[in-house]
Amino acid sequence: GLTGNKGWTPHWRDPEPRTEYDVVIIGGGGHGLATAYYLAKEHGITNVAVLEKGYLGGGNVGRNTTIVRANYYLPGNSEFYSHSLKLWEGMEQDLNYNAMMSQRGILNLYHNDGQRDAAVRRGNAIINQGDDAELLSRDQVRELAPFLNFDNNRFPIMGGLMQRRAGTARHDAVAWGYARGADMRGVDLIQNCEVTGIDVENGKVVGVQTARGPIRARKVALAAAGRSGQVAAMAGLTLPIESHVLQAFVSEGLKPIVDHVITFAEGHLYISQSDKGGLVFGSYLDFYSSYAARGNLPMVEHTMESFVAMVPAVSKARLLRSWGGIMDMTPDGSPIIDHSPIDGLYLNCGWCYGGFKATPGSGHVYAHLIATDRPHGAATKLKLDRFRSGHGLMDEEGTGAQHN
Numbered sequence: 001g002l003t004g005n006k007g008w009t010p011h012w013r014d015p016e017p018r019t020e021y022d023v024v025i026i027g028g029g030g031h032g033l034a035t036a037y038y039l040a041k042e043h044g045i046t047n048v049a050v051l052e053k054g055y056l057g058g059g060n061v062g063r064n065t066t067i068v069r070a071n072y073y074l075p076g077n078s079e080f081y082s083h084s085l086k087l088w089e090g091m092e093q094d095l096n097y098n099a100m101m102s103q104r105g106i107l108n109l110y111h112n113d114g115q116r117d118a119a120v121r122r123g124n125a126i127i128n129q130g131d132d133a134e135l136l137s138r139d140q141v142r143e144l145a146p147f148l149n150f151d152n153n154r155f156p157i158m159g160g161l162m163q164r165r166a167g168t169a170r171h172d173a174v175a176w177g178y179a180r181g182a183d184m185r186g187v188d189l190i191q192n193c194e195v196t197g198i199d200v201e202n203g204k205v206v207g208v209q210t211a212r213g214p215i216r217a218r219k220v221a222l223a224a225a226g227r228s229g230q231v232a233a234m235a236g237l238t239l240p241i242e243s244h245v246l247q248a249f250v251s252e253g254l255k256p257i258v259d260h261v262i263t264f265a266e267g268h269l270y271i272s273q274s275d276k277g278g279l280v281f282g283s284y285l286d287f288y289s290s291y292a293a294r295g296n297l298p299m300v301e302h303t304m305e306s307f308v309a310m311v312p313a314v315s316k317a318r319l320l321r322s323w324g325g326i327m328d329m330t331p332d333g334s335p336i337i338d339h340s341p342i343d344g345l346y347l348n349c350g351w352c353y354g355g356f357k358a359t360p361g362s363g364h365v366y367a368h369l370i371a372t373d374r375p376h377g378a379a380t381k382l383k384l385d386r387f388r389s390g391h392g393l394m395d396e397e398g399t400g401a402q403h404n
């Protein structure tokens with residue numbers, strides 16, 4: 001069937017790197033590509049290169065479990081993810097690209113009184129932010145998801161917090177859509193171009209060294225996700241980031257059964273079903289620092305145990321594949337979008353488990369910061385300095401299975 005696809009026009013050009021750009025973005029994942037797109041579209045800055053060491057979309061943007069939501073609790077995260085979800089809702093029209101955005105709703109199950117109280121508090125915060133949240137009873141959950149294990153005495157399902165505007169999107173299409181949009185506006189997308197050094201003169205960034213030669217730049221913007229610590233070290237910076245592996249899994253294709261994204265707070269698990277029928281799921285980090293994008297077996301076992309406890313019927317399904325991605329974890333679990341201490345060098349990192357849903361928002365506010373040197377109104381609290389001063393930390397680790 002693919003023979004008919006010969007001779008298609010590539011979605012983007014394959015330019016040779018120029019010797020100089022106004023802005024160089026390090027990393028051709030979702031955030032780097034979205035930043036380039038919004039720099040061109042919203043700020044008219046098109047003398048831009050995205051430098052990607054591998055191929056566009058080969059990093060975490062193509063490895064995640066595709067969950068999109070705006071159900072954070074703390075100020076700082078709350079307004080940022082709200083901004084991002086609104087951009088998701090218009091993104092396909094804006095890019096004229098089908099990213100299979102599916103607002104199928106996310107249902108966070110709770111299993112005890114403490115989790116219910118936390119769900120109520122978080123639901124109120126979400127509503128105050130202007131987004132949607134609904135507390136569902138056990139019977140309402142049973143109606144939506146009868147396949148869940150309602151007889152589990154250890155992890156009883158007492159109800160759930162639902163956000164109906166949340167859902168999933170096809171992750172690589174998001175990268176391709178932003179890539180095409182940026183390329184059409186004149187941005188150079190340069191693949192197989194690893195950045196190996198950042199040139200700083202008198203406290204100001206002046207360019208980068210790459211596998212394809214030196215490139216001068218007035219501004220350099222990091223968007224290297226799991227490699228942020230290593231890339232920042234090229235400019236002599238130590239970031240408050242540890243890189244950890246997170247695994248994901250997909251089953252063989254099954255008939256439609258799971259209509260929503262469902263998370264299971266007690267065992268930490270999140271599941272959804274892809275349009276091809278595969279159950280897509282994941283749980284915790286592997287919990288040791290690593291740059292190897294492969295997972296350990298104890299976490300595979302934990303994830304399968306949680307899934308079978310939640311949905312006993314899946315014990316009969318076969319696992320199709322699993323993979324890992326490298327997460328840039330901050331101590332408070334919240335991201336950084338800020339100036340660095342070096343003039344002209346900008347930081348976008350610390351996405352932890354949750355940077356896919358941030359893609360449009362991150363690109364949008366990062367482009368604003370790079371273009372104007374002022375933070376966007378939706379991202380005033382995503383500061384690097386909070387880890388030095390201790391002021392303004394946003395510890396969202398208490399939200400259990402909502403991390404994804």
Ligand code: FAD
Pocket residue numbers: 026027028029030031032051052053054055057058059060061062063064065066067068193194195196223224225226227231246247248282323324325326327351352353354355356357358404
């Ligand atoms: P990436 O796609 O990793 O982009 C960074 C790019 O930088 C890479 O392409 C890399 O090759 C490049 N790079 C690195 N170093 C250099 C260098 N020296 N020179 C040039 N290029 C370089 N988030 C959610 O919101 N929802 C989820 O359901 C979810 N599930 C996840 C499940 C898994 C298994 C994983 C691994 C992640 C998940 N995430 C999720 C997190 C999300 O995928 C990431 O936070 C997000 O994709 C990171 O931003 P990015 O897309 O720009 O990263």
